[in-house]
Amino acid sequence: MARNLNSRIVRAMIALTLLAFAVVYFGLTAYFFFIYEWLYPNSVDDDFLRTGDVVTLGLLLGIGISTASLLGWVLARRIVDPLKSVAGAARRVAEGDFSARASLRRSNFGEASDLVDDFNQMAERLQRAEAELRYSNSAIAHELRTPLTILRGRLQGLLDGAFIPSAELYGRLIEHVDDLSGIVEELRTLALSNAGQLDLQYSRLDLAVEAGAALTALEDQFGTAGIDTTLSLNSAVTGADRPRLRQAFVAILENCCRYASQSTVHVETGVAGEHVFFRCTDTGPGLADESRARAFERFWRADDSRGRSGGGSGLGLPIVKAIAQAHGGDALILPSREVGLAVEIRLPRREPPVSICE
Template sequence: MAGSLNARITRTMIGLTLTAFAVVFLGLTAYFLFIYEWLYPDAAYDENWRLGDTVMVGVLLSVALMAASLIGWRLARRIVAPLKTVAGAARLIATGDFSARAEVLHDSYGEAGALVADFNLMAERLQRAEAELTYSNSAIAHELRTPLTILRGRLQGLSDGVFEPTPQLYERLISHVDDLSRIVDELRALALSNAGQLDLICTQADLGAEAAVTLASLESDLSGAGITLTRTLHPATTFADGARLRQAFVAVLENCRRYAPGSAVHVETGVEGDTVYFRCTDTGLGLSEENRARAFDRFWRADESRGRSLGGSGLGLPIVRAIARAHGGEALILPSERSGLAVEIRLPRRALPSCS
């Protein structure tokens, strides 16, 4: 394909040269015929074609063809080189090597350079998606295996008469089933969000009122974790799915309860320009800059063993971001000069009843 394009561009340049030569030659011939036949018919006109004229025309035509061939070859080379490097990287990616990248050529044209840059960006995203998929599959298997193993062991014990069927045992079994259902629901929400089909039922919603309802439902749990809760809830009205907003707020506050027990938590809502926001700040251990960049990755925990022992699935903050983006907004980890973590949900302030 590259050779074909090279040859085509070269042939095109030669054809253009021949066409230009023919136009000039015929134009001059017609011009002189017009002068001597119509304007000055009595003027002396030498009709003999001399050998020198033939040599001169041949030299000029040869030089023009050589120049056209050289220019066409160099032009084709600069056009084809980025395509060849992109094609080579694409073949490697097709075989499963997602680390392949197209070589950036400094002498390529702007459009070709943009093609290489866009291709490399796509390859980088594919590599991240593949790594996330591999990690997610492993994490999903781990997260589901633990409660399933416990359930099977308890049920087998009940069947063999090892365990006595008490209400407390049944409550624990139900709690494991609830954990499984929660993980499945969260995975489904993330899958729908990635597909751009997370269903939203939008009405006029006040982030301040929704946050107040959420805090009232979790206040005893937060107090039980030794958390001192303060709030500054200003009206922040927009069109959004109130149930999804409460789900996101619960995930943020549950994150505080699990990973920042005994800290001071401040929740605030308000309006800034064309956006409304929900912000939750705690005084716990916080995260390093590197960990803040990974906080929204599925199943990621700053401390794996600690996260699992506290019951976290690693899906809370990814759910928060999925809900925010489904509303056309964003979820952020704000930088902090002191210890602690600040999570902010920022949504567009809409005057029309639509969520996207």
Template sequence: MARNLNSLIVRAMIALTLLAFAVVYFGLTAYFFFIYEWLYPEFTEDDFLRTGDVVTLGLLLGIGISTVSLLGWILARRIVEPLKSVAGAARRVAEGDFSARASLRRGNFGEAGDLVDDFNQMAERLQRAEAELQYSNSAIAHELRTPLTILRGRLQGLLDGAFAPSAELYGRLIEHVDDLSAIVEELRTLALSNAGQLDLQSSRLDLAVEAEAALTSLEDQLGEAGIATSLDLRSAVTSGDRSRLRQAFVALLENCCRYAPHSTVNVETGVAGQQVFFRCTDTGPGLSDEARLRAFERFWRADESRGRSGGGSGLGLPIVKAIAQAHGGDAVILASDGPGLAVEIRLPVERLGTRIDRRP
């Protein structure tokens, strides 16, 4: 069982003091009351220390110092070992080896265990961040390459005369440009959120009103996807950025259009304790348990073979989570026994005088 370092040092010092006292006290007692009575019965107070006295006192002092040194060395080793382990692992992480972990032997004090655990958690997060960065760089290149290749091919065809200029062709080119702009804006939003610089213009709002506005803006898109909606919009007043929250609501509804067409989508708002919520539940195919854990990762799609035309950019849910966290809340996928997917945005209830500003 882990022990507190302060109490361990205090108890060790007390034990060392008592031990030194016991060695000196009982050693001198034995020396004067037994050895002197047997060896020097004629001893008087005027006698000086004999050679035996000096040797005996030296032996007692040596035994005491040796004992204290041994126990002190053991204690120091228990303190230094976890620090050396953390220092070695930190050096490997600094050199780029994010798989490095510190180790801890049994019997160390509690603070050493906390230090090692905290360091290992930090190293694990750095390793995940490095892997995510590498994956994101590859995914960004892939996401941008497709529309850029199409744009270049169309423009080259126009230049060579292979395509006849038409309003329809120009409309498609504009759509690809819009796709590029959307990716850039999504990446910008995530970058600002990660840097803590997502500027939110806070005002008092009702999630029920904002949810209804988001549904209205997507009415045609939901109809084309064959989605029927059911609403349970109860008042949920909070302080937040109106445009950012609508962006998050629209992203969840667009997810339903992509992944759960011809299903029923239930949209709810309300208050639960000290939080307000926006909940979007569909009756589509849903996600596996493993997919639920990865749903908020950048560029991740349930089906890796899908491109943008079928599966979006893979940034929708990460942006939803980033916006929710910027408001001091969170976005979660709710557990479900049946098919479908339920995503909930949770935000703090309105507090008078609260101004949301996540800039450092």
């Protein structure tokens, strides 16, 4: 491929040079043999093309072809080098080496730079996706193993007569089943979001009302966790999926219950330009700077700063981000110099469509 492209470019440059030479040569010949005689009929020139003229034309032709060949070779190198680099890196990626990256010389043209940059970004995303897939598979197995082991142990104990059947025991078994169902449903939501198939039923709603409803639903949990709340619920009307949005609000607030007990949580809604927002700020232990970038990764927990004793599947914030992005918005951790953590859901301001959207 590279040699073929090189030779084609060189041949094209040579052809252009020969064409230009032919136009000049035959144009001059036509001029001297026809036009010149018509203009000056009495002129006599027995030696129209002398030896020096022929040599000069030959030198010009040789210089033109050599120059075109050199320029064509340089141009071909500048075109082919990034292509060869991308092709080599793509071959390594196809073989399973997602760390492969294409290189670029400083002298390459802009299109080659864009090609290499786009390929490297794609390879980086593939590498992150592959690492996340491996981690997710391991984490899913870990998260499901514990409740399944407990269920099997309790059921085996009931079968062997080691446990006495009681309403309390059955209630615990149902709780473990509910935990499993919750994890499966969360994984399903993330899978639909990644596939772009998360169906949303849009309707006109106010984020302030939905935030208030989510807070009311978690009132007992906040009391148990010793959390005080302060509110600044300003009207923020937009078109969104009410159950999904409330699911995201509840996930953020439950995060506060698990990891920011005995703290103060400030919940705020409002309008900022073309966006509406829901913001939840706690005064808990917060996250280190290096951990903020991983807060939305599946199954990730900041064990050092926010503990695992409160439970949780590690899917809460990833689902929050998936729901926000499905609405055309985003979820992010706000930078803060103070203690605690601030999570914001930002959605575009819009009227709900007439029919069901994606």
